[in-house]
Structure formats: C-alpha cells, structure tokens
Amino acid sequence: MNPAESAAICQEFLDSVYTIPHGEKIKECIQCGTCSASCPSSAAMEYGPREIIASLRAGMLDKVLSSNTVWLCVSCYSCTVRCPAAIPFTDVMYELKRIQTEKKVSKDTGPTVMAKSFVAVVDKYGRNHETELLRKYFFQTNPFDGIRNIPLALRLIYRKRFHLRPRKIKGLTALKKMMSAIDNHRKEQP
C-alpha cells in the first residue's frame, strides 16, 4: 500500500471512530500501555492495543490491518474500563475489524469468515442457528478442522443440544425492512 492510500485509510478510520460515543477521546491517548497490559490477547497480537494507536498516529494503520491483530480481540472490555484517558478501545477495535473487512485489506481468515457467516445466518432467520453457522464456517475455512470437531458435535447431539432445523422469527419480513432502512441511512450520510 502506498503512503497516500495508507493515509486515506487512517483518515477514514478516524472519521468513523469520531461517530462512536466518546470516540474523539482517541486523541487523548497518552501511550501508557495500560490497554496492552490488560489485554488477554495482546501476547498473540502482532501489534498490541497501544501500538495500534501509535501506528495510527504514524499513518501506518495498514500495517495493523494486514496483521493478525484485530480479530484476536475478544471484546472483553478490559482496555475500555481501565484506560486512563477513557478511550472506548473495544469500540475502536470494532471499527478496525469493520474497516478491515470492508477494505479487504487482507484476505479472509477464520475470524472474518466466522463473523460474516454469522451475519449471513442471522440475516436469513433473524436468529443464529449454530449448525448452519458451523457448517458454513468449516466449509469455507478448513473442512478438516470441522471433522476434528465431530466428536464434540456428537456429544452435543446425544445430549439434545443441537437444533438440526433452523427456526425463522415471525417478523422476519419487517426485520428485513428495518435492516435495509438502516443500510440506506448509512449510505445517505456524507
């Protein structure tokens, strides 16, 4: 990615962070590292939470977005409750995840396939349906992994813990109208 492109991504990202409640606090980061020290996943992340803000300031967010970092966030909100500058860092992570999938900065990996499959299943039925979700997920990632999970699946089926057939909500048509209304609203925004 050339510098102009990566600067554009940084700007677009910042604009979307400013739309979340208290998002503007991101400007007040003092680089103390409390977030990284609190993060249960930071050991596995190529860039920890503090480094994400540092990369943003350096105009190099694309480095973060093409690494394994953002999808290792498990939404535990530890960083958010501890940040001395009151930055809603978990929401910042959601923005990063979204921009990464929308911009297709890197190819789909396990977590993005999972999140997209989840959205597809919920959009179709109004609720999650675990069997269909896992089928979609393993089919698109690593069917072999799916096979590894069969013993666990059988233990669940034996205990009646799997619904084999999905159930739609009654208000699905109205829900779809709501969804397209919010999508359109979003497009109309500058």
Place this chain on the structure above:
Amino acid sequence: MSEKFRYSYFPGCSLMATNRAYDISTRNVAKTLGIELEEVDDWNCCGATAYMPIREKRAFVLSARNLAIASKKKDQPLATVCNACYVVLKKTNKYMAENSTLKQEIRTALLAGGMDYDGTVGVRHLLDVIVNEIGEAKVLKHVVRNLSGLRVACYSGCQLSRPFSDCDDPEYPKMMERLASWLGAEPVYFPLSAKCCGAMAMTTSRETGYALGGQILHAAKQQGAHCIVTACPLCQFNLEGYQDEISRATGKESQIPVLYFTQLLGCALGLSGQELALSESLTPVKPLLENRVGSL
C-alpha cells in the same frame, strides 16, 4: 402484600440449542423464587459480539427491535442470563441515550418495520436480579439443601460487569460469590473471575482460545475448586467443551465440572436433576452435586 417480580425474559439464541440447560434451569429457578419471566415475543438475535464488527448499525437495530417489543410491557424491565446479550442490549440503550443522531437513525429503521423504541427499557442480568433485588433473606426462605463443603470457583465472565453495567465490580466481581456463600458453598479465591474465557477465539484462533480458557480451568483447579460456576452460555460452553483439547495443548490436566449459576442455585432450592437439565452437561455436574446432596 407480597412484592411482584416480573421481567421480560430474553433467552438469546444459544439458549435454544447448545445451552438449553441454561434456559430450563433459569425458568425453573425463577418460578421457585417467585420471579415471573415473560418471554419477549418473537425475539431475534441480540446483535451479538460477532455481528457488531461487520454491521454495527444493523446490530443496534437488531438489539433495539427486542427492546421495542419489550417496551410494550410498560415499566417492565428485561432480564437475560447471557453476558453477551446483556452487554449488547445495555450498549444500545446507552448509546441511544448519548448519541441523538444514532438514536434517530435506529428509530427511523424500526419505524420502517412498524416499531418504535425510546430507549428506556431497563436491562438486567438475572444474577443481578437475584442477588441485588430478591436478596439473601428471600433466597434463603426457599433454600432446602445445604451445599456446605462444595468449593466453587465463581466465574462471572468479562462482559457482565463491564463497561455498561452498574451491578458489579468490573475487576473483581462479587455477586456470584455472595450468592454461592448464601447457599453454604465455599467460594475459592478466584481473581480471574472477570478474565476472558477465550470467547470466539476458541473456534477461530484456537491457540489463543485454549490459552485463555486454560488459564481459567487451571486457576480453579489450583485453588482446589470442585467446580466452576458460570453466568454466561459462551463461557460455560468454552470451559466445558474443550477440556480435552486444552489438556493436550497445555500439557496440564484440565478436567473440572462446569455448571451454570442457575444449576447451583436450583440444586439448593430443591429442584430435581431433570428440572435443572443436569444430564445435558458434558462434564460430571450431576455426580458432583449428588455427592453433596444425595440423589437428584
């Protein structure tokens, strides 16, 4: 005149399948304690952690639709037993209150499907309702079995006490420990109570997931707990479902029964193994409890 405890009940998707036992035990415990749970009519997915990063605004609409339906019961708060649903529903309320543009967008979207929501339905976790509203004296009136000698690791999970919640300490949650000790059980020292269970990483980034889940299992065992008690379907499933894999990955023995707080409480309230769906557990929860209180 006896007080009325009535809530709109939001079970959430995972309670319909993988975590059925949580739904069954929740309903039976509530009935015993005199809490009326009225299921939210035709509820949908809460907007969930996995939906949020792909379509955030849609996630808020999903969440708000449930709250809109619940708001038809005037002044009736909503209760859920899933930490992830709890955090998303709470977040929707909070962000609607703080951001009028977002609120307007959500309302316009709901209106397109013939609904409206003003952001005012109270959202509670049932554990909070039981501990902070029903309270010790009323719970004890219904307790018929003593759980003394049972050493429990009270694991709240990460999303119940932060950051939109006001019911417990975000670092060292105490609600569940209080409840367990009312029942005669012995909560072990468990500072990991609000650490992450591995969440979605358990499926999508396995190494990280196993390390996180393993931490919880191993800490509980190290403290000599007989079991781990949870307040969230995802925590419960992550901790009970992958113990063999975690043992293999970490080289440490990781077997320990994992139950829902409703099963622990229900056992003390005299409910049967069937009423608490104990046989659906992947870990030996039933033998553990029977060992203390006799046949269930």
